[in-house]
Amino acid sequence: MNISKANFLEHLQLDHETLQIWIEEEWLIPIQTEAEFSFSELDVARAKLIRELKADLGVNDPGVGVILNLLDQMHGLRRALADVLRSHHARSANSPGAPAVEQEPDNT
């Protein structure tokens, strides 16, 4: 479920200028809908991570950018590897594809 910019700022106790900088730095890339930004749970969790890196772990601004870039690469790699393993397993098991249909609507 996506939330508005106002809700996002309130939920994270974040001010408008800080968010502006995070977006300019591309640490956050919210979904743009018409005139407004909208934020998903993924964005909220990412913003919490940014805040923790800065406030709790003492990472400075250039460091946050480096960490996020490496993290994004790592998640890309992890997904690619998971996909490769899955397709490899699917091929070796010769699995039949879609699961059985539970109930068909009776349109007669």
Next chain:
Amino acid sequence: MKDPYEILGVTKAASPDEMRKAYLRLAKKLHPDLNPGNKRAEEQFKEVSGAYDLLSDPARRKRFDDGEIDASGTERQRERFYKDYASEPSADARYENSSGYSDFAEADDLFAELLRRQGREARRSKGADTHYHLSIDFLDSVNGATKRITLPDGGVLDVAIPSGIQQGQILRLRGKGVRSMGEGAAGDALVEISINPHAFFVRRGDDLHIELPITLTEAVLGAQIKAPTPAGPVILTIPKGSNTGSVLRLKGKGVPKRSGAGDEFITLKVMLPTEPNPELESFLSNWTPAKSDDPRRGMLS
């Protein structure tokens, strides 16, 4: 239970500053978002955060040192980390970056072939299924109906409820789920049905059961009355001398099925007049029932 001082690797005499440094050193190493996929790190991080929460609060630290509280329940409960969202199969890939393995894909080896195949499959793969829950009225479940679900994005979904649908049944609406990211078919919408109970109809299998109140006069003398069925009222003949508990069957008035239909069973319940009735009382005072007619015969020996 582990000692929070031990978890942080500090002595009991550690100053708040030493404690913070110890915490930061461990948190940098163990933060779950910096160790995605490492369950052990995540557990340790929760322990460390919990221990630091306890000991960084001077009042709670003192109570712990005095033995008033123990370290139980200090493990920090954390909703979900960023990695948990980023690693969901359905997560959008806004932030993900594939530059970390583009060199593999250029090479001509097994891994590259698998990656290329994966790319083609992803384009062809079906969109995700969506799940909905729909509560319907009892009579709609028996007779069938068309219901409209309003989707979170403002769209609507028309669901044809087949007659005779059962509690918990799932309807699969082909192609009404999420559109494929590539050229594949759209996913399906899965609608789980729950049925609200009815005021007087009860379903057992394909039969319906109902308790029908009748007056004393109708019971004794017999009558033609209107009885409810899911398809509307029908005329029902009450035989003379019907009693509470007598069961009448309306054939084919139960749950419709492709091969015939269930029946409706009507259990009669004789009701006395709601207001005291002097005429009835005076009649009964002068009426002597047959000696042999004892409804409690056999219960009292």
